[in-house]
Amino acid sequence: MPNPTAAMIVIGDEILSGRTRDSNMHYLANQLTNHGISLTEVRVVADNPAAIQAAIKAMSAAYDTVFTSGGIGPTHDDITADNVAAAFGVGIDIRDDARDLLAAYYASQNKEFNAARQRMARIPDGATLIDNPVSIAPGFTIENVHVMAGVPSVFQAMVASVMPTLTGGAPLLSQNLRLQRGEGDIATPLSQLAEEFSDLSFGSYPFIQDGAHGCNLVVRGTDPARIDAAMSKLTKLAEAP
Amino acid sequence: MPNPTAAMIVIGDEILSGRTRDSNMHYLANQLTNHGISLTEVRVVADNPAAIQAAIKAMSAAYDTVFTSGGIGPTHDDITADNVAAAFGVGIDIRDDARDLLAAYYASQNKEFNAARQRMARIPDGATLIDNPVSIAPGFTIENVHVMAGVPSVFQAMVASVMPTLTGGAPLLSQNLRLQRGEGDIATPLSQLAEEFSDLSFGSYPFIQDGAHGCNLVVRGTDPARIDAAMSKLTKLAEAP
Numbered sequence: 001m002p003n004p005t006a007a008m009i010v011i012g013d014e015i016l017s018g019r020t021r022d023s024n025m026h027y028l029a030n031q032l033t034n035h036g037i038s039l040t041e042v043r044v045v046a047d048n049p050a051a052i053q054a055a056i057k058a059m060s061a062a063y064d065t066v067f068t069s070g071g072i073g074p075t076h077d078d079i080t081a082d083n084v085a086a087a088f089g090v091g092i093d094i095r096d097d098a099r100d101l102l103a104a105y106y107a108s109q110n111k112e113f114n115a116a117r118q119r120m121a122r123i124p125d126g127a128t129l130i131d132n133p134v135s136i137a138p139g140f141t142i143e144n145v146h147v148m149a150g151v152p153s154v155f156q157a158m159v160a161s162v163m164p165t166l167t168g169g170a171p172l173l174s175q176n177l178r179l180q181r182g183e184g185d186i187a188t189p190l191s192q193l194a195e196e197f198s199d200l201s202f203g204s205y206p207f208i209q210d211g212a213h214g215c216n217l218v219v220r221g222t223d224p225a226r227i228d229a230a231m232s233k234l235t236k237l238a239e240a241p
Numbered sequence: 242m243p244n245p246t247a248a249m250i251v252i253g254d255e256i257l258s259g260r261t262r263d264s265n266m267h268y269l270a271n272q273l274t275n276h277g278i279s280l281t282e283v284r285v286v287a288d289n290p291a292a293i294q295a296a297i298k299a300m301s302a303a304y305d306t307v308f309t310s311g312g313i314g315p316t317h318d319d320i321t322a323d324n325v326a327a328a329f330g331v332g333i334d335i336r337d338d339a340r341d342l343l344a345a346y347y348a349s350q351n352k353e354f355n356a357a358r359q360r361m362a363r364i365p366d367g368a369t370l371i372d373n374p375v376s377i378a379p380g381f382t383i384e385n386v387h388v389m390a391g392v393p394s395v396f397q398a399m400v401a402s403v404m405p406t407l408t409g410g411a412p413l414l415s416q417n418l419r420l421q422r423g424e425g426d427i428a429t430p431l432s433q434l435a436e437e438f439s440d441l442s443f444g445s446y447p448f449i450q451d452g453a454h455g456c457n458l459v460v461r462g463t464d465p466a467r468i469d470a471a472m473s474k475l476t477k478l479a480e481a482p
Binding site: 017218 | 251254255256257258259260261262263264266267269270271272273274279280281282283284285286287288292314315316317318319352353355356357358360361375376392394395413415423424425426427428429431432435442443444445446447448449454459461
């Protein structure tokens, strides 16, 4: 049975403008791979209602699980929760349990729990909260979509809250052979090996270091014995002149 | 007149599996912002014909310019060129000018110009080549889609080849105010300022450092005098208790 599929929607003008370099995609990709879930597509969209809603609708229909990052804070440009609610055609309002969590937190910090901060307790109808041990303001899950913060430490904490609730498949294992030759030298035998081991996937990732061409050959699959067998043949091929 | 729009398609299982952290998106985002072109959407898709073709079709129809990265090398998993051709319904074959470039390069390197490397001369009918001073194998432009390599140094060289051919708008300028307070403290006046300066865009990007909440408030626009005026008001607001 193929592994479950996942997609991610990164929401934020700051990524698209180049101001901020996203790190959540790479983090989530590794977590999902270890959990046996195939991250299959990522979209980065602007802080724009139509763009957010279109991405939510398309991705939640196409994949088993969807993760979003960004746009759930207290400021006017935090529009994710409202647009997730709109995408699913449900209402959204301040919810008592989320408001109580935040009220207690800001009281403990001697900070005002003002109207802006109360916006973070706006949760779409029917959603369940995602625990945020870092900064309390919760994420939420609605249908198959997990809505999470963009700040990396908070995003990671929310992933840790959600991951145990997901059913994973067999973890995707990989082995890597680093070659100090251009991938063109090995492309033909690599392709033949990929046909022989059709249950595995073979990737070639070129690099240029100090002006010289090299590549990393990566074998991926779920059966460690098959990967070992393929790596053994690949190593011999790579040593051939 | 609004700035031209652009989109990017990152092609590669290695990004989605978490093996490689993409850096081309962040690089391109900055280049486009400086050039007055709005990067509006990014999609990361797998090495999968249907996924690549769907993304090419959707993005080339929706945006002024599209950039792709990845999947144009000599190995069996390099399937971008064939699927770009298929997306546009044109043929693809080894083209003389691309083959000649590569033949000369490999001769100069005393490397065999074998069948795998000749694959890199496969160019969709009607495309124009994108110069690659780093490793010679060209990218190509077809319709409004620029197809480029995934290796960062090659990607960057190809961006440098393409960028002067694009018509940009007014460069998007920004100023940043770093605040050592939670964004909830400033959210309401920030929102009012965003309404007052409706020709600018205002973003708030929270961070947590040493356990304390802070945020970067960013004002973006094309008119430096307006940004100065907004920053002056923003600084006063931020100093208020």
